[in-house]
Amino acid sequence: MKISLKIYVILSSLSIIFSFNECLGQVADQIHKPIPLNRVLDSLEQAFDVKFSYVDDHIGDLYLEKYPSCEKLEICITEIEQNFDLKFEILNERFITILKIDSNLQTFCGILFDAETKQMLEGATVMIKGGIAISDEYGKFLIKDAGFGDSIVVQYLGYQSKKIAVQQLQTGDCAKIGLTPLITMLKEVTVQNFLIKGIDKKADGSLSIDLQETEILPGLTEPDIxxxxxxxxxxxSINEKVSDINVRGGTNDQNLILWESIKMYKTGHFFGLISAFNPYLIQKVRLIKNGSSAKYSEGISSIIDLKTFDKVDKEFEAGAGINMLNADAYLKIPISDKIGLHFSARRSFAEVVNSPTFSNYFERAFRDSEVSKFVSGTDTLATNKNFYFYDYSGKLLYDISRRDKLRISYINIFNQIGYEESESSSVRQESKNSELQQSNRGATVKYERVWSDFVTSSSSLAVSSYNLVSTNFDIPNNQRFLQENQVLDVSVKSSLDMRLSDHFKLQTGYQFNEIGVSNLDDLNNPNFRKFTKEVLNIHGQFTEIAYNSSSGQTLSRFGLRVNYFEKFNKFRFEPRFALNQLITDHITIELLGEAKSQVTTQIIDFQTDFLGVEKRRWVLVNEDDIPIVTSGQVSLGAHYKKNNIxxxxxxxxxxxxxxxxSSQGFQNQLEFVRSSGSYISRGIDILLNHRIEGLNYWISYSYSKNIYDFKSLRPSQFPNNLDIRHASTLGVSYSMNKLDFSFGLNYQSGRPITEPENLSPISDGSINYQTPNSSRLGHYLRPDLSAKYHFMMGDKIxxxxxFALWNFTDQTNVVNQYYIINKSEEIQKVKEKGLGLTPNLMFRITL
Known part of the structure; x- marks a missing residue:
C-alpha cells in the first residue's frame, strides 16, 4: 500500500508539472505574439478614459511587440510615436487624433525682420496648409511636418504679405526673411534727430519725442518733457514755468496735454516749476502745433500726447533715483506671458533734508504770495511752512490674444503747501493753519482689436478729476476764506482704422465728453458764499483719410471733426489737413492747417485767490460771458536735411x-474788466542743427507778432501779454564714451507791461495807467549746463x-512786473524774478 501510494504521488506530481509547463508555454507564446496597435489603443481608451480618432488604414497593419509599460497617458503616447511614423494631437482632455507622418516631411524655421530697420518682428502670422505659426520676440518661427512642395504665407500688420516656397527655407540654420512695410509706413518720419537725438519730425508735421533716447539737455539732470x-x-514759457507753456502766442490752458488719453488739468510740481510726469515710464510723446488729426478735440494752441510703455515685458526691470528735489522709483513686472504691470512713484523729501536747490525753488514758487508776505517785525508771522509733492502711476497690460489688447492706467499728481499764521501781541496770542492742496487724478481703460491686416479698432473710457482747495486764515480780521475749484471730465471714445489700399487709409470714430466744473468762494466774516457749477455734454464725430503716393514723395491727410454742444444746441465743423511733398532728395515742403475749439479755460478773478499761489481757476463755457474759444491756423514750412545738417x-x-x-492775467487797468475778444499771432520758426559724430549743436529762432483785439475796449488793439517778438535757444551737446555734456543759452526779448502815467500816477486811490502793454521788460538771458556719467555696478546694475547748473552765471531776469498801491498810498513796483543760480545733482540705478 505504501509503495502504491508513493507511485501515485510521484505520477500525480509529474502530471501537474507537465501541465504547468504546458500552460507556461502557452502564456509565453501569447506574450511574445505581436499585439495589434488598435487593440492597444482600445486598452488605453479604457484605462485613461480617452477617445482616439484615426484612419483604420493608417494603423491596421501596425503591431507592438508588447503592451506599453506606462502609468501616464503621455508616456504611452511617446512610446508608440517612437515605434511608428505617427503623430498624436491632443485636442482636449478626452479626444486625441492620430495622424500618419509622411517620411518626406521635415521641420523648417525662419527669422522675420523689418527690411528697412532690421528690427525683429514679433507676432507675425506664418500660414501653411494644415496650420499656422507665430513668430516670437526674436522674429523666429517653426514650421513642422512641411513638404518641399508646400508654400508658406507670412502676414504682419503694416507690412506687405509674402509667399515663400518651403524649399527656399533651410532645415539647419533659420532662413532670414525681410518684410517690406506698406506704403503708409514708408515715409512716416521726414526728419530724424530733429534738434537732438530722440526727436523725429513726422510727415504729418508733428514731432515724436522718445524720452528714453533723447540726449541730455542743458540745465536738466533728468528727462523732463x-x-x-x-x-x-x-x-x-513767459515765466520759466512748465505750467505756463506758450505755443505760438497761446496761453497754457490752450494746450491739450494727454497722459494715456487722459486730459490733464494739472501738469507741474512746485506749482509749475517742474513736470509732474515721471519720465521713466513714458515711451513716446507726440507734439502737435498745427495740422492735428481729427481724432483730437480741444488744444487750440498745441497737443502734447504722452504714451507710456505698452508692451508686456519678458523680464523684470526696476529703477530708482534721487536728486536734490525728490526721489523716485519704477517697476516693470511681467506677471505672465500675457500680463504685465508697470508702476512708478516720486516724492519730495524736504521734510527730511532741505537742499539749496529745494530752497531756491520754494522761494521762486511762493514769492509774493500769502505764504511769504509775512515778515518779522510785525505782529503777524507765518511759520512752520511745509510743502511737499508726489505723483504715482500704474498700468496693467493684458494681451488677451495676439489680436486683442486691454490696458488699464491710473495717475495721481498732488501738491500741498501749508503754514501756521500766528499773531502775538499784548492783547492776544492766536495761531491758525492755512493750506492749499492741488491734485489731478485720472484713470483710463482701453481695448484694442486687430480684426485683420486691414482693419483695427480702439475703444477707451477716460476719467480726469482735478481738485484745487485752499483755506486762508486772516487772524487780524478774524476771517476764514475757503476756495475750491473742481473739474470732472469723463470721455468715451471709439475709432476704426481701415487700410483701403496700398495708398489710402481711413479713420473714423466717435467721442463723447461730459465735463463738469464747479467753483466755491466761502467767507465767514462777513458771511458770504458763492457756488457755481456748469455741466456740458459734447458729441464729436471724426473722419479722415490719409494718402501716400506710390513713390512715397507725396503724403497727405484730410480730416473733418464735427462737434455738437448739447447744452447750446450748436454744431461746429472743424476741417484739418496736413500735406507733405518731397521736392528733392533733401528738401521737403509742408503745408498744415486746422480749425479747433475748446470749452474749458482758466481765469483769474483776483491775484490773491488760492493764497496767491495758484491764482487760476478752471471754468466752463456758458455762451454768455464765457464763449466757446475757437481757432484757425495755417502754416507753410520747408525742411532741408543733408549730411547731418x-x-x-x-x-x-x-x-x-x-x-x-480774465483768462489773460492782466495786472493793469484791465484786471477787473470783463470783455471778450480775439488775438492774431503770426510769425516764423527757424531751426539749424548740425551733428558731427558725438558732437551736436543747434540754434533755434522765433519771430512772432501777437496782437489782441477787444472791440469793447479803447484802444481795441494792443500787444498780447505773451507777445515775445524774439526768442532763441542755442545748444551744444557732446557724448564721449560714458560721458555726456550739454550747454545751452536761452534768450527772449522783453514781454509787454503797462507803466503808470508819469504826471498823475494815482487818481481816486487807483493807479492811472498808460496804454495797455505799451512798454516792455528788459531782455531775458539764461545760460545752463549739464553733465552725466554712465557706468556699471557689477554685471547687471x-x-x-x-549734475546740472540752471542759470550758472546767476543772471538776474525779471519775468514779470506790475504795480500796486501800498499802505502809504504810494505806488510800489513789484518785480517777479526768475530762478538764479540753481545747482542739482542726480544719482540713478537701473536693474
Whole structure:
C-alpha cells in the first residue's frame, strides 16, 4: 500500500508539472505574439478614459511587440510615436487624433525682420496648409511636418504679405526673411534727430519725442518733457514755468496735454516749476502745433500726447533715483506671458533734508504770495511752512490674444503747501493753519482689436478729476476764506482704422465728453458764499483719410471733426489737413492747417485767490460771458536735411476768437474788466542743427507778432501779454564714451507791461495807467549746463550720476512786473524774478 501510494504521488506530481509547463508555454507564446496597435489603443481608451480618432488604414497593419509599460497617458503616447511614423494631437482632455507622418516631411524655421530697420518682428502670422505659426520676440518661427512642395504665407500688420516656397527655407540654420512695410509706413518720419537725438519730425508735421533716447539737455539732470519742448522754436514759457507753456502766442490752458488719453488739468510740481510726469515710464510723446488729426478735440494752441510703455515685458526691470528735489522709483513686472504691470512713484523729501536747490525753488514758487508776505517785525508771522509733492502711476497690460489688447492706467499728481499764521501781541496770542492742496487724478481703460491686416479698432473710457482747495486764515480780521475749484471730465471714445489700399487709409470714430466744473468762494466774516457749477455734454464725430503716393514723395491727410454742444444746441465743423511733398532728395515742403475749439479755460478773478499761489481757476463755457474759444491756423514750412545738417523754416498765421480778459492775467487797468475778444499771432520758426559724430549743436529762432483785439475796449488793439517778438535757444551737446555734456543759452526779448502815467500816477486811490502793454521788460538771458556719467555696478546694475547748473552765471531776469498801491498810498513796483543760480545733482540705478 505504501509503495502504491508513493507511485501515485510521484505520477500525480509529474502530471501537474507537465501541465504547468504546458500552460507556461502557452502564456509565453501569447506574450511574445505581436499585439495589434488598435487593440492597444482600445486598452488605453479604457484605462485613461480617452477617445482616439484615426484612419483604420493608417494603423491596421501596425503591431507592438508588447503592451506599453506606462502609468501616464503621455508616456504611452511617446512610446508608440517612437515605434511608428505617427503623430498624436491632443485636442482636449478626452479626444486625441492620430495622424500618419509622411517620411518626406521635415521641420523648417525662419527669422522675420523689418527690411528697412532690421528690427525683429514679433507676432507675425506664418500660414501653411494644415496650420499656422507665430513668430516670437526674436522674429523666429517653426514650421513642422512641411513638404518641399508646400508654400508658406507670412502676414504682419503694416507690412506687405509674402509667399515663400518651403524649399527656399533651410532645415539647419533659420532662413532670414525681410518684410517690406506698406506704403503708409514708408515715409512716416521726414526728419530724424530733429534738434537732438530722440526727436523725429513726422510727415504729418508733428514731432515724436522718445524720452528714453533723447540726449541730455542743458540745465536738466533728468528727462523732463515739458522743459524739453521749450527748446523747440515757437514754444517757450513767459515765466520759466512748465505750467505756463506758450505755443505760438497761446496761453497754457490752450494746450491739450494727454497722459494715456487722459486730459490733464494739472501738469507741474512746485506749482509749475517742474513736470509732474515721471519720465521713466513714458515711451513716446507726440507734439502737435498745427495740422492735428481729427481724432483730437480741444488744444487750440498745441497737443502734447504722452504714451507710456505698452508692451508686456519678458523680464523684470526696476529703477530708482534721487536728486536734490525728490526721489523716485519704477517697476516693470511681467506677471505672465500675457500680463504685465508697470508702476512708478516720486516724492519730495524736504521734510527730511532741505537742499539749496529745494530752497531756491520754494522761494521762486511762493514769492509774493500769502505764504511769504509775512515778515518779522510785525505782529503777524507765518511759520512752520511745509510743502511737499508726489505723483504715482500704474498700468496693467493684458494681451488677451495676439489680436486683442486691454490696458488699464491710473495717475495721481498732488501738491500741498501749508503754514501756521500766528499773531502775538499784548492783547492776544492766536495761531491758525492755512493750506492749499492741488491734485489731478485720472484713470483710463482701453481695448484694442486687430480684426485683420486691414482693419483695427480702439475703444477707451477716460476719467480726469482735478481738485484745487485752499483755506486762508486772516487772524487780524478774524476771517476764514475757503476756495475750491473742481473739474470732472469723463470721455468715451471709439475709432476704426481701415487700410483701403496700398495708398489710402481711413479713420473714423466717435467721442463723447461730459465735463463738469464747479467753483466755491466761502467767507465767514462777513458771511458770504458763492457756488457755481456748469455741466456740458459734447458729441464729436471724426473722419479722415490719409494718402501716400506710390513713390512715397507725396503724403497727405484730410480730416473733418464735427462737434455738437448739447447744452447750446450748436454744431461746429472743424476741417484739418496736413500735406507733405518731397521736392528733392533733401528738401521737403509742408503745408498744415486746422480749425479747433475748446470749452474749458482758466481765469483769474483776483491775484490773491488760492493764497496767491495758484491764482487760476478752471471754468466752463456758458455762451454768455464765457464763449466757446475757437481757432484757425495755417502754416507753410520747408525742411532741408543733408549730411547731418538740418535747416527748418516754418511760417504760420493763427487767429483765436472767444478769449476773455480774465483768462489773460492782466495786472493793469484791465484786471477787473470783463470783455471778450480775439488775438492774431503770426510769425516764423527757424531751426539749424548740425551733428558731427558725438558732437551736436543747434540754434533755434522765433519771430512772432501777437496782437489782441477787444472791440469793447479803447484802444481795441494792443500787444498780447505773451507777445515775445524774439526768442532763441542755442545748444551744444557732446557724448564721449560714458560721458555726456550739454550747454545751452536761452534768450527772449522783453514781454509787454503797462507803466503808470508819469504826471498823475494815482487818481481816486487807483493807479492811472498808460496804454495797455505799451512798454516792455528788459531782455531775458539764461545760460545752463549739464553733465552725466554712465557706468556699471557689477554685471547687471546700470548707474548714472549727473549734475546740472540752471542759470550758472546767476543772471538776474525779471519775468514779470506790475504795480500796486501800498499802505502809504504810494505806488510800489513789484518785480517777479526768475530762478538764479540753481545747482542739482542726480544719482540713478537701473536693474
Amino acid at each position: 515739458l522743459h524739453t519742448v521749450q527748446k523747440l522754436p515757437g514754444i517757450h 538740418l535747416l527748418s523754416v516754418e511760417g504760420y498765421l493763427k487767429q483765436v476768437d472767444g478769449i476773455i480778459t 546700470r548707474t548714472q550720476v549727473g
